[in-house]
Amino acid sequence: MNFFEHQDRARASTTRLVFLFTIAVGAIVVALYVASRIVLRYAFASSVGPYAFPWWDAKGFVIIAVAAVLLVGTASLVKTLSLRQGGAAVARMLGGRPISPNTSDPEEMRFRNVVEEMAIASGVPVPEMFVLDREEGINAFAAGFTPGDAAVAVTRGTLRTLNRDELQGVVAHEFSHILNGDMRLNVRLIGILFGILVIGIIGRVLTRTTGRVRQGSKRGLPVIAIAGLLLFVIGYVGVLVGRMIQSAVSRQREFLADASAVQFTRNPRGIGGALKKIGGYRPGSRLEAPNAEQAGHLFFGQGTPVSLFARWMATHPPLAERIRRIDPHFDGRFPDVFPEQVLVDAAVQAFAGFAPGESVRVDPVDVVGRVGSPTPEHLAAGLRLRERIPQEARSMASSPGGAKTLLFALLLDEREELRREQIESLGLAECDCDAVRHIDPRLRLPIADLALPSIKQLSPGETADFLEKIDALVLADRETTLFEFCLRWIVRKRLAIPGGAEDRILHRSLGPLLGDAAVVLGALAREGNPGDSEGARQAFQAGAARLVDPAGTALPFRPGERTDLRRLGKALDRFAHASFRVREKVIDGCAHAAFADRSVSIEEADLLRVVGFTLDCPLPPFLKGKAA
Numbered sequence: 001m002n003f004f005e006h007q008d009r010a011r012a013s014t015t016r017l018v019f020l021f022t023i024a025v026g027a028i029v030v031a032l033y034v035a036s037r038i039v040l041r042y043a044f045a046s047s048v049g050p051y052a053f054p055w056w057d058a059k060g061f062v063i064i065a066v067a068a069v070l071l072v073g074t075a076s077l078v079k080t081l082s083l084r085q086g087g088a089a090v091a092r093m094l095g096g097r098p099i100s101p102n103t104s105d106p107e108e109m110r111f112r113n114v115v116e117e118m119a120i121a122s123g124v125p126v127p128e129m130f131v132l133d134r135e136e137g138i139n140a141f142a143a144g145f146t147p148g149d150a151a152v153a154v155t156r157g158t159l160r161t162l163n164r165d166e167l168q169g170v171v172a173h174e175f176s177h178i179l180n181g182d183m184r185l186n187v188r189l190i191g192i193l194f195g196i197l198v199i200g201i202i203g204r205v206l207t208r209t210t211g212r213v214r215q216g217s218k219r220g221l222p223v224i225a226i227a228g229l230l231l232f233v234i235g236y237v238g239v240l241v242g243r244m245i246q247s248a249v250s251r252q253r254e255f256l257a258d259a260s261a262v263q264f265t266r267n268p269r270g271i272g273g274a275l276k277k278i279g280g281y282r283p284g285s286r287l288e289a290p291n292a293e294q295a296g297h298l299f300f301g302q303g304t305p306v307s308l309f310a311r312w313m314a315t316h317p318p319l320a321e322r323i324r325r326i327d328p329h330f331d332g333r334f335p336d337v338f339p340e341q342v343l344v345d346a347a348v349q350a351f352a353g354f355a356p357g358e359s360v361r362v363d364p365v366d367v368v369g370r371v372g373s374p375t376p377e378h379l380a381a382g383l384r385l386r387e388r389i390p391q392e393a394r395s396m397a398s399s400p401g402g403a404k405t406l407l408f409a410l411l412l413d414e415r416e417e418l419r420r421e422q423i424e425s426l427g428l429a430e431c432d433c434d435a436v437r438h439i440d441p442r443l444r445l446p447i448a449d450l451a452l453p454s455i456k457q458l459s460p461g462e463t464a465d466f467l468e469k470i471d472a473l474v475l476a477d478r479e480t481t482l483f484e485f486c487l488r489w490i491v492r493k494r495l496a497i498p499g500g501a502e503d504r505i506l507h508r509s510l511g512p513l514l515g516d517a518a519v520v521l522g523a524l525a526r527e528g529n530p531g532d533s534e535g536a537r538q539a540f541q542a543g544a545a546r547l548v549d550p551a552g553t554a555l556p557f558r559p560g561e562r563t564d565l566r567r568l569g570k571a572l573d574r575f576a577h578a579s580f581r582v583r584e585k586v587i588d589g590c591a592h593a594a595f596a597d598r599s600v601s602i603e604e605a606d607l608l609r610v611v612g613f614t615l616d617c618p619l620p621p622f623l624k625g626k627a628a
Contacts, residue, residue, distance in 0.1 A: 004371070004584040004617075021192050024241045025072055028199060028234060033064045035230035068199075076195030083187055087144030087151025088128050088456075090187060090298070094141075094289045096130030096153045101398030101454045107159035113386075114164070114171050115152055116450060118264075121382025122175055122374040123609065123618035125494055126449045127152045128456060131159065137283040138162065138274065141298040142174035144183045146616050148494050152178075157283060161337055162274055169261050169270030170300055176260035179372035179618065182253055186298050189245070193294050196241060203231025251317050258322055266376040272326040275301075279319050279334030363598075364542075367591035368584060371617045378620040385621065386450075389443055392435045394450060402432075403454035404466055407491065409433040410444055411473040411484060422476060426469060441483075441602045445609060448487055452494050463495055482527055485565045486606045489572075490613060506577040510547060510585055513578060516571035517547055517589065518555040520611065523563045524593040527603040533559040535597065543593025547585055572614045583615045 037055055083089045088098070099108045112129060119126040127142070127150040135155035144150035152174050154167075162170065177183055261271045278285045278301050285301025292303045296315040303315070316322075323330045374382075396402030405428055412433060413419050423430055436447060458466060470491060474484045507513055521543040529535035536559040544555045575586055590611055594604040600622055612619040 004368075004580045020245045021196075024196050024245070025069060027241065028072065028196070029065045029068045031234045032068050032199070033061050035234060036060065036064055038230065072195040072198065074195075075198040076191045079194035080188060080191030083190065086146075086149030086187075087142065087183070088130075088149075090141075090143035090190065090295065091128070091130040091151045091153045093291050094132060094153070094287070094295060095134060096132050096151075098457070099129040099131055101403075102395070107156075110164060111154060111159060111167065111171075114168050117383045117386055118168075118171055118175050118379065119382070119449065120385050120446055121378040121380075121620060122179060122264075122372070123612060123620045124150070124175070124178060125490075125613070126453055127178070128453050129153070131156060132287070132289070135287050135289070137286045137303075138278045138281055138301065139285045139287055139303060140170050140174055140300040141295070142177045142183060143187055143295075143298055144178070145187060146184070147178055147618055148613070148616075150178050150183060155287070157281070161277055161281060165265075165267055165270040166274040166277065167270075168265055169267065169272070170274050172261035172264045173257045173271055173300060175264070176257040177253070180253075180256065180260070182257075189297060190294050193245070197294070199231055199234050203234065247315055251315070254316050254322065255325060258326060262326060264374055264376065264379060268326045272323055272330075275319060275323045275326070276330075276334055277337045279323075281337040364588075364591040364595035367595070367619070368588045370620055371584075371587060371612065374620040377623055381621045381623060385443070385446055388440070389447055389450065390435060390439070393439070393447055396432065396435060397447065397451040397454060400454045400457050400462075403451035405429075405432050406436065406451045407448060407455070407487070408469065408473060409436050410448065410487060411470065412437075413477055415477075418477065422473060426473075442605070444483065445486065445490070445606060448490060452491065455491075456495065467492065467495065480565055482523075482563070482565075482603050483606060485568070486610045489569065489610055493614065504577060505579050507574070507582060508579045510578075510582050513571075513574060513582065513586075514548065514555060516574050517586065518544075518557060519564070519567050519571040520575070520586070521547075521555070521589060521593045522557050522561075523568050524590055524604055524607055525557070525596075526559065526561075526563050527607060528594055528597075528601055529559075539593050539596035542596035543589040543591075546589040546592050572611065575611075576614050576616075578615075580617075583617055586615065587612065587617055587619075 037057075037060075083093070091098075099112060101112070103109060103112070108131060111131070115129055116126055124147040127144070127147075130151055130153035132139075132153060132155045136157040137155055138158050138161055140152070140154040140158055142150060142152045152171065154170070158167070158170065177186070258271060258275075262268045265271075285299065285303060286305065287299070287303040292299075296303045299315075301316060301319070320330065320332055370378075393406060396406045408422075408426055408428060409432070412422050420430075423433055436444070439447070455463070455466065470488055474480055474488050510517070521540050524543065525536040525540035528539055537557065540555075540557045540559070544557075548555060575583065578586070590608060594600050594608055600608070605622060609619055611617075
């Protein structure tokens with residue numbers, strides 16, 4: 001399956017999840033009704049007799065059903081809303097601590113380097129990074145609604161026991177979940193499971209409450225105790241049902257993520273070694289966080305203990321089976337595990353890429369196939385690209401204040417007088433702004449990617465002020481360039497609250513979006529062929545031919561007009577509500593428009609990246625002489 005088929009499969013799994021949830025709620029309703037009859041018959045047996053409450057009462061059943069559905073539904077909704085901030089909210093729920101971009105901890109520095117390299121290589125925004133300091137087991141997870149609000153977290157045990165290749169294999173596994181659309185489903189599953197478990201939570205509270213109060217100090221305590229006990233039992237049934245749902249959703253996805261990690265890194269010893277160390281490590285992959293059970297399906301390894309008779313309900317496949325799919329010669333013996341000596345990554349050779357302004361030769365047919373499917377060559381390119389960013393800029397990106405200065409500096413005007421006015425109005429130091437003044441244009445958006453995780457640490461008030469200043473810089477000369485549009489667009493989208501109505505699929509066919517397609521293709525055609533009307537027309541037609549039947553209505557295009565960036569933004573927003581099958585066609589059409597001359601300029605590459613980012617279709621870097 002390619003990226004788009006994975007996305008469709010993930011969304012289809014959401015339908016199956018709703019079906020399983022409905023069955024679970026139905027079972028809870030029946031169990032609650034039976035429990036209510038038991039409590040009523042016991043409570044009033046001495047006064048009206050047990051037969052005053054027959055086993056079947058239609059009115060009573062409806063009342064119980066409505067109350068149960070409201071309780072479970074409300075609990076699920078509240079839990080889901082609490083996770084609207086995306087992966088960071090899930091990480092904090094599990095006890096995660098954000099890793100400071102300027103951390104001096106060598107273990108955390110190595111982790112940051114690996115994640116940043118993979119993000120650049122796969123074309124996704126750099127996710128927020130967390131460490132679970134109190135967890136000694138080897139485990140990790142990725143969470144979020146979209147790649148733009150993703151977070152990747154590892155346990156302290158992972159950082160202490162895995163070498164760099166093994167850590168890279170684990171991170172590649174988690175990036176597979178980001179790229180294959182698993183995260184959105186997994187976060188929603190946390191909310192659903194909480195709704196199922198809330199009955200048991202109420203029962204546990206009632207049981208503990210009655211246990212603390214002396215018998216006879218309050219009338220009716222035995223009844224409350226029985227009710228609490230029954231609710232606790234029903235809650236345990238909910239736990240079993242929840243485990244079954246987690247197992248149904250998670251197990252096969254783990255095999256797929258393992259295989260994707262091997263494909264990405266081309267190093268089966270990395271993820272294979274990590275899995276073997278889990279088997280030979282005393283804490284294994286176990287997590288101690290109170291909420292670990294709700295999020296068991298998120299983790300790299302089995303996060304909660306599973307008894308032998310309940311292995312069929314495990315959220316993850318057996319460890320030995322996962323290893324044998326990677327290493328068929330595995331003999332079943334696990335190595336003794338000792339903490340690795342962590343060395344800070346050494347600098348690599350200078351980037352052997354392209355000079356500023358040089359085009360990259362690409363076959364547009366291969367672009368769709370590379371969406372969400374980076375190769376080891378992309379990983380190597382990501383490493384080189386990251387190391388090509390000046391150390392001063394990387395240091396600035398590691399703190400909120402420095403990151404703000406860095407992004408402001410990318411937008412400063414080149415005209416000296418206006419530039420000085422902008423620097424003074426923002427209260428910046430000119431020497432800091434010079435860090436990126438003559439930077440290779442290919443590095444501008446990767447630099448923004450490195451800076452944005454620090455920007456997300458700002459308070460809501462600071463974020464609003466930052467966005468106002470970004471807007472002021474873009475509009476200072478009353479003219480918005482394509483790069484300014486791209487940077488402003490990515491910044492605003494990364495800082496937006498994820499989830500909610502904006503995730504709805506409104507367009508399942510391309511027909512209503514053909515006008516928007518003309519806007520996006522036109523922008524690519526003009527930016528890739530400045531001053532060449534005929535070249536722009538040919539590029540536009542190359543893209544339109546992938547979207548419209550030649551016998552159908554031709555898409556409108558006027559090569560001499562300037563690109564309307566406001567209309568471009570509205571078109572991208574509408575495409576963000578399209579199905580992934582429609583998005584696949586849009587990416588394909590855009591690739592053919594951009595690469596009609598078999599090369600891509602910096603401007604075209606930036607705009608293509610914005611299109612991919614908006615549609616949650618990450619595009620890896622374009623490699624010289626190879627497919628994207």
